[in-house]
Amino acid sequence: AQSVSQHNHHVILSEAASLELGCNYSYGGTVNLFWYVQYPGQHLQLLLKYFSGDPLVKGIKGFEAEFIKSKFSFNLRKPSVQWSDTAEYFCAVNAGYSGAGSYQLTFGKGTKLSVIP
Amino acid sequence: DGGITQSPKYLFRKEGQNVTLSCEQNLNHDAMYWYRQDPGQGLRLIYYSQIVNDFQKGDIAEGYSVSREKKESFPLTVTSAQKNPTAFYLCASSIGRTAPSGANVLTFGAGSRLTVL
Numbered sequence: 001a002q003s004v005s006q007h008n009h010h011v012i013l014s015e016a017a018s019l020e021l022g023c024n025y026s027y028g029g030t031v032n033l034f035w036y037v038q039y040p041g042q043h044l045q046l047l048l049k050y051f052s053g054d055p056l057v058k059g060i061k062g063f064e065a066e067f068i069k070s071k072f073s074f075n076l077r078k079p080s081v082q083w084s085d086t087a088e089y090f091c092a093v094n095a096g097y098s099g100a101g102s103y104q105l106t107f108g109k110g111t112k113l114s115v116i117p
Numbered sequence: 118d119g120g121i122t123q124s125p126k127y128l129f130r131k132e133g134q135n136v137t138l139s140c141e142q143n144l145n146h147d148a149m150y151w152y153r154q155d156p157g158q159g160l161r162l163i164y165y166s167q168i169v170n171d172f173q174k175g176d177i178a179e180g181y182s183v184s185r186e187k188k189e190s191f192p193l194t195v196t197s198a199q200k201n202p203t204a205f206y207l208c209a210s211s212i213g214r215t216a217p218s219g220a221n222v223l224t225f226g227a228g229s230r231l232t233v234l
Contacts, residue, residue: 043225043227103148103221
């Protein structure tokens with residue numbers, strides 16, 4: 001069974017600070033990796049995803065993540081955060097093939113980001 | 118606008134009562150999902166359905182039941198057998214079988230918050 005570990009429960013940053021949220025997964029095969037974000041009062045939405053190709057993927061609002069296969073990691077980064085980035089961020093993984101495993105998306109426990117103006 | 122509609126938004130239930138949460142999508146997605154979100158626990162998969170008239174248990178299916186009689190609809194019943202039903206329930210959908218490399222990107226509804234009194 002796959003699992004996802006997010007290292008930080010709550011991160012507090014000042015505006016313009018750089019952000020890196022850690023995500024490690026355990027799974028023995030090919031994976032697809034996702035970051036979802038939940039802004040206060042809004043639906044969960046996709047921030048970015050990786051399923052093949054360039055391990056450095058870019059998402060919405062200036063976010064990026066790097067897939068490092070040897071470290072089983074998919075850390076989320078942003079060079080300069082804004083107050084509007086205050087949200088809860090979830091890392092997720094599923095099996096990287098078109099079968100039953102592709103439907104079983106496993107989420108981490110989430111990291112709350114608070115950005116202070 | 119295409120999307121997922123969950124109802125009701127808030128629901129209160131007495132112990133021992135079953136309750137059904139509605140989920141409707143107009144995205145023409147084959148796959149639908151139910152997740153439960155608890156503070157500090159992330160999202161946990163309850164049930165998923167790859168296609169009409171088919172569904173599979175997720176990680177925490179005990180005390181829940183679902184049906185998938187129509188492509189657009191995937192209702193979740195929280196039964197009296199669920200020991201700790203107070204939670205935030207999220208419905209989602211995705212393309213399904215045709216997702217490249219199994220990278221099923223989930224579109225989420227706004228959620229239903231169930232409180233057992």
